[in-house]
Amino acid sequence: MEVKLLGHFSSPFVQRVKWALKIKGVEYDYCEEDVVNKSPQLLKLNPVHNKVPVLIHNGKSMVESLIILEYIDETWKTNPPLLPQDPYQRAMTRFWAKFVEEKFLLVAWEGFTSQGVKHENAVKSALEKIEGELLKGKKKFFGGGETIGYLDLVLGCASYNLPAFDKIGPMKILDPLRFPAMDQWINNFRNHPIIKGDIQSDEELLIFWTSLANKITKN
């Protein structure tokens, strides 16, 4: 097959790419990697970072989930597009994607894995800004209307990882009273036809993250 994806079930970065390919209706071969004992294939195709996801298309490989999403959007131009067409809207989308990635998801992850609450305020302050954006657009999704777009896919893992982090970890991030738009977005996202059948199950996640949290606490 001309499209192949190297991934790992626990990676939200891989999940974004899977969703994007599904939105575009692109068929692909999926190859589950062992992220502890990395395959020679992974090391060869991502010699700089040795990480998943790696997308291979017509024999050419590329890495970094946000860059892969842009590639998918530029290569399979059939509707629906992932990014808006207007240059200013594209800039805003890319800005918020970078913000979500660096100031929200990464900090939430650091807070979870450090088993400390010192990140909680930073995560909530970032979430406050995302909440503001959701309220400003008054849209069901960042893609607009019923359509899931690039920014929804970037934020996507918040819809399944944050509830699990809240249950197991030291922080309590989600709060429907304080962040009602985010709460609504999570519901909309999880129930979108593209996402519904293709999202980590709560049970699997709880087992996986609890096991990781236990390992971290023991170390």
Add this chain to the structure above:
Amino acid sequence: MEVKLLGHFSSPFVQRVKWALKIKGVEYDYCEEDVVNKSPQLLKLNPVHNKVPVLIHNGKSMVESLIILEYIDETWKTNPPLLPQDPYQRAMTRFWAKFVEEKFLLVAWEGFTSQGVKHENAVKSALEKIEGELLKGKKKFFGGGETIGYLDLVLGCASYNLPAFDKIGPMKILDPLRFPAMDQWINNFRNHPIIKGDIQSDEELLIFWTSLANKITKN
């Protein structure tokens, strides 16, 4: 004027945007900001990060230099383009831009400001990979041939800051024997007609960074 740029003379992120506008032949108003006492205009237009550069076009503002470069390329489509047209080449360009930004320039800056040599190996290891890319392409610039592209602009500040850092700071990064392609790229870049008249002078830089290095040492 319909295009306005808020900047600071010391910011390599602002410098990229200036070069990009020059390449595209876009005229603009430039507004030098006081980065210590930030103007109400800056705080209003970049409420999330409060930082320069801010580009304002037709009354709409945007931030983050790499995102602004993509906006400029998408808005003023006249030749020369900043990014290649082929989706795979675009993905590679974006990959290396992210790498240069995060693993090279940022680490070189941290090494300089921390007055420690602990970053030196990380910077050199990143530079080795960039050297490999320069050698692989066997091109004068990343933009190809005589043309300066997106990735040249991203790496651009290395051509004037790194020699100054090497002179003043605790690390010695550049080494023409070990990194001859980088040495050649720096020469080519500094002497390109677009860049030559619009680059920080070595004297100004030495004064500015020496003063900063002294402040850091005293603290």
